[in-house]
Amino acid sequence: MKFITTNFVKCAIKGCQSSTEAFPLKYEDCQLAQEEQEYNPEFIAHMLERLNWPAIIQVAKDLGNESLPPTKPESLDPIMEDDQAVLRDLHTLLLETQIVEGRMICRNCEHVYHIKNSIPNFLLPPHLC
């Protein structure tokens, strides 16, 4: 699972639908891997607006990275030379950093979702559906 996905996935349990604690999930015991992806600065620029930066910082911290800037880089333009380095860094963080194994925990209901072979398991036991 790519790092960018942590910025969108939330707890699937019905009682957590309207809870502000159900996102972002808390990441524990994660194994990371860097996997090269085709560089598409237009896609990063496209997604920037909908990224929740505090959640990016929080999940990065869960994963052991405390070096991210406190505020979201704004309106990056792939054509501008100055923006290129930032877009590259975001590409490396968001798309090339993968969580291969680990656990995601809901801060509201404490349900644990496992990631195995890069695939998060969101199947729910019947009593939680």
Next chain:
Amino acid sequence: MSRPEELAPPEVFYNDSESFKYTSSTRVQHIQAKMTLRALELLNLEKDQPHFLLDLGCGSGLSGEILSEEGYNWIGMDISPSMLATGLDRDVEGDLFLSDLGNGVPFRAGTFDAAISISAIQWLCNADTANVDPKKRLLTFFNTLYSSLRRGGKFVAQFYPMNDKQTESILGAAKVAGFGGGLIIDDPESKRHKKYYLVLTAGSSERSV
């Protein structure tokens, strides 16, 4: 030939040997590709602009590979671990989620620009065990999908309804969730080639089709 939906739940039907057979069949690959391209045509996304898509019932990533070829980033969800494992072996580009569509789409509001589904949502109409309520599952699916899409985002789903009643319950649940749109039937005269596409929009879009 029996319909797979009548034989067993999807995660049982698509066990290792079935998913391997399914994915390696060139006939299946050809039909899935054709339907994915048709779904994209019906989505009618702005050209030359990136899009983040959700592929519901992505299976082993046959549709996802086409999304990647067309330049889209995507996340896929499927209930069959074997299908997803086949997808990993094929090195698909999108993230894969093991999940049951009937339990909803677990993404925060406005995550995706659009969503597609190829040959999957008829499974939601099944009641495989006594305590399963297809109506509730359809509603949970459409409600959470609606929320995960950007306002004006579209959802196109090719599906195989067992009868008119199924089509009506699917359309009904979509409307209750707030989707606008309806059904498009390709090749309606041909029993063999007839294909059903649900074409829905989440809320109003500034962009007319």
